[in-house]
Amino acid sequence: MGGDDIIEVRDLEHAFGNFTAVRGISFTVKKGEIFSFLGPNGAGKSTTINILTTLLPLQKGTVRVAGYDVAREPGKVREAIGIVFQEDVLDRDLTVGETMEFHGRLYGIPREERRRRIDDLLRIVELDSKRDERTKNLSGGMKRRLQIARGLMTQPEVLFLDEPTQGLDPQTRMRIWDYIRQVNGAGTTIFLTTHYMEEADMLSDRISIIDHGRLVVSGTPAGLKNALGEDVVYLETEDDGKARDALSGIEEIRSVTESPRGLSVTISADGSHCLPRIIERVRGAGIGISNVNLKKPTMDDVFVHYTGRELRDTGA
Amino acid sequence: MAWGFLTVYWREMIRYVRFRTQLFSSLLQPALWMAFFGIAMSSNFDRFTSSIPAPAGVIPLDYLTFMAAGVIAMTTLFTSLFGGMSLLFDKNWGLMREMLASPMPRTHIMLGVSLSGMTKSFIQASIIMGFGLLLGVQFFPGYSAARIALSILGIFAFVGAFSLGFLLFSSTISMRLESPEGLQGIITLLTLPLFFVSNALYPIQAFPAFLQTLSIFNPLTHLVNGIRYFALGGDFFAVGARYTTSTVDVLGSFAYLAVFAAVMYLLARRTFERAVVT
Known part of the structure; x- marks a missing residue:
């Protein structure tokens, strides 16, 4: 595999008891690209992400993220990645500032550096005026922005975004897309999952679709749409x-x-x-x-063509 | 990263102060036990036991003083057993994933939670001692200031070791369970025997042999022993029985609690290192 691959997945397999969720998939993500990982609910998407982010132990295959093997050096992988989870994973009773502070401390960022990054990031996501607000009082869009800022705090090489705009209104979604492009422009590789095909289409450099635990197709958004003919x-x-x-x-x-x-x-x-x-x-x-x-053809058509069903807009 | 647990501790303490109802109930509950149960029971027990004369030279203590140590122990038990609840919420709200996906060693999560649980128990023990003294509890009889300070440290050492053990136990259970209801059930199931098969509220001398043996293995009995030794001295008379506790006895009790905490630590560490929360 090339030296510019920041994620390398080879022959990944994962089973939960008798159920095989992932049946031997291989793919790579290039440094600096926005890569979308799509699939219907239960296709093996979440399992794959959880393995890539070290939340699930590797069973079979090899997975390297940012140059480290997830099985052998999970600590190094954790230091190199940022994650924005699908649901709002925020402590309701912490303030915006404390949420960032907690995250920075978890990653052992020195105090001065931490302060500086918190200031910068809150300004970028336009939450600096909400610093002392408890997260339970934030709107849905603000919560998402806070989580993106948090995910960026460690200056990760790869940022995993799991359904970053789920349940948000169109304006807020577009703003989040802007942040994602901005972050990507600054050199961070983005690994995105989404139920919104149009989102994958607009943002991604490359897309892979997984179904029934196997990769069914990979390519650029334009390539995939054209190939449908x-x-x-x-x-x-x-x-x-x-x-x-x-x-x-x-x-x-x-x-x-x-x-x-x-x-x-x-x-x-x-x-x-x-x-x-x-x-x-x-x-x-x-x-x-x-x-x-x-x-x-839209990405929706591509998706339906390869998976035989439409994405349901529910949690995976 | 060696201080990562302080981050978790910091957050737990913010939560403690911010959850107003939790804060007030945790501070009020022990005081209510003292005020209602304590006064009600002591008016009965003192009436029965005043007929039994104390041996010459041994200080007789009233029931309220006797049970105050038990209330400290009981409060520590409850607070510690519920201490893991915070992890269950973290798990159910997805917050645990943030910590598990971070490079911080996982043992620090349980250490941070345990340390905050210990702090809460220290605060509660202090309140019970303070409130007890107001109600007429005769803790530290005739002690010098230095001895009182030393005794409080001794009590904290016992409360600390005991709460650590049960906090780690509760953390282990919480990591393995799915719902707060499950934890609640286990806690209810455990507190009754732990509490009643102990010397917290009455002497174990009059127990049937079987219960007496059980109570000796009960960590709560050892906690109460330690608290009474430091608060009341090594030789006193209460509820119709004489209590003599030597330094060796106290060290033995402490060692028992320390071993209990150590075993719970190993158990918790195993659970945390294998924990998969997605």
């Missing part, structure tokens, strides 16, 4: 029947269906390259076009 062009014309005939003979067209609202043309290749030719053909046949719409 299910671009659909919607056409509204003066005469859909004639237009349909005019389209015969274009190689990339897989099927054309007529509906009262127009034609839908499924294309096996990249639809945006095919679209001009479709328009030329129809126009060339003297048929006027009143509306054109190209729909590319």
Whole structure:
């Protein structure tokens, strides 16, 4: 494996009693990238993360995080990573400042350094005015931001974000995305899990999808969507029947269906390259076009294609 | 990182002060025992036992004084057994994962929790002693200031060793259980025999042989022995029985508590090192 892999997972297997949650998966995460790890509930996602973050003991396979073997040097791995858990893991009765202080002390960061980082991070996530507020009084978005700040306190090489925006409103989610990009821009590798396909699509450099304990597909968001080859062009014309005939003979067209609202043309290749030719053909046949719409597959389509089901928006 | 447990201790003490109801009940409960049970029982016991004359030269003590040591012991027992509850909450609220995923050695979690439990017991013992003196408990009879200071240290040493053992025990159980109800059940099941098969509220001299033997293995009996030795001296008469305690007896009791704590430490350490909380 290359020297720029910050996470290396090889032949990872994990069982709980008779149930094998992870059935031999291998993947790598490159230094500095945002990597999304997706899968339906019960696919083995949480188990994998828990092993990577040393919360579960390694049973079979090798896992190296930040250059350390999780089985042999869990302490070193713990020092090199930051974790933002799925649920709000905050002590309700500690203040924002104390929450950060506690975390910094857990990692043995010297006092001066701790103070400086707490000041900086609270400013970045815009919580410096809430410093003396108890965490139970924070809004959902503030809680998330506090946990992200906490996860960054140790200046980790890898930050694990487990469902970082679950249950947040769209504005807050976008702000959290900004923080994630900012953190990543500063050099921290991000390991992300999410139920929101659009989030994975927007943020990730690469995505892996796990199902039934196996990796089913890996790639860049664009690559995965294009590979699906299910671009659909919607056409509204003066005469859909004639237009349909005019389209015969274009190689990339897989099927054309007529509906009262127009034609839908499924294309096996990249639809945006095919679209001009479709328009030329129809126009060339003297048929006027009143509306054109190209729909590319979304990450949702990719996900459903590979796992055969949609993500349910519930805790994994 | 060798001082990591102080971080956990710091947080536990913040929680202690912030959970107002927990704080007040923990401070009020021992005082209520003294005020109600103590006064009610002493008015009865003193009536029965005043007919039994104390041997010549031995100081007779009233029941309230006798049971005050028992109330300190009982309070320490309850506080310590409930001490692990905090870990259960940490587990259920996911907070334990933050600590387990950190590089801090896991033993420090239980040490921090135990140390804070010990501190709480010290505070409670101090309140009982202070409140007891107000109610007329004859602790430290005729002692010099220096001897009182020394006696308090002795009492704290016993309370400390005892609470450490039970805090570690309670931490072990909490790490293995899922729900606070389970811990509650175990605590209830344990406190009754521990409390009643001991010399906390009455002399064990009149117990049937079987119960007497049991009570000797009961750590609570040894804690009460230690507290009485330091608070009342090595030779006194109460509830119709004479108590003589030698230095060797006291050291033996302390050694018993220390061994108990050590065994509980090993048990807790094993549990913590293997703990998987996800």
